[in-house]
Amino acid sequence: MYPAAMTSPFGRTGALAQAYRRIGAETSVVDADPHRLIELLFDAYVDSLVQARGAIQAGQTEAKGKAIxxxxxxxxxxxxxxxxxxxxxxxAADLRDLYEYVSLRLVLANVRNDLAILDECSRLIEPLRQAWKDIRPTALRAVN
Known part of the structure; x- marks a missing residue:
């Protein structure tokens, strides 16, 4: 199990779980460790972009806005x-800057109904998502 405070660029388990609940994620996070919580956030992000893309293509403005x-x-x-x-x-500072950029691009994608910007936002986060999944076995061994 992960210790209460991680020595990584990420915060405590409780803070991550609260953030995850705040954004309306549907998966239970009660027993999730900090690494898994971040993985769930990445997955929910990808799902949201897929939903936004479909809504733009279907001309569903409200659904697009909610997904983005x-x-x-x-x-x-x-x-x-x-x-x-x-x-x-x-x-952590570089990730913060990346996340701020992606947030701005998502706003622009929403305003413009721009699939290319959604694709860019996906391409920017996907390597982080995959790397996070790839390091899970190593991260688990490090705390056990």
């Missing part, structure tokens, strides 16, 4: 808010 808003909240209130800038150093 959810993606932006995941980035702002989940991923970015979960960063520990004090302990995370340069990595």
């Amino acid at each position: 808003s959810r993606a932006a909240r995941i980035v702002d209130e989940g991923l970015k808010a979960g960063l520990n800038l004090d302990k995370g150093g340069r990595l």
Whole structure:
């Protein structure tokens, strides 16, 4: 199990769980460790972009707005808010900057109904999402 405070660019378990609940994620987070919580945020972000893309293609303005808003909240209130800038150093600062950029691009995608910007937002986060999934076995071994 993970210790209460992680030595990574990310914050405590409780803060991540609260952020995850705030953004309306549907998966139970009661027993999730900090690593899994972030993984769930990445997955929910991808799902939101897929929903936004479908809504734009179907001309469903309200659904598009909700999906993009959810993606932006995941980035702002989940991923970015979960960063520990004090302990995370340069990595946390770089992630914060990336998340701020993605948030701005999501707003623009929403206003313009722009699929290309949604694709860009997906391409920017996907390597982080995959890397996070890839390090899970290593992260679990490090705390056990």
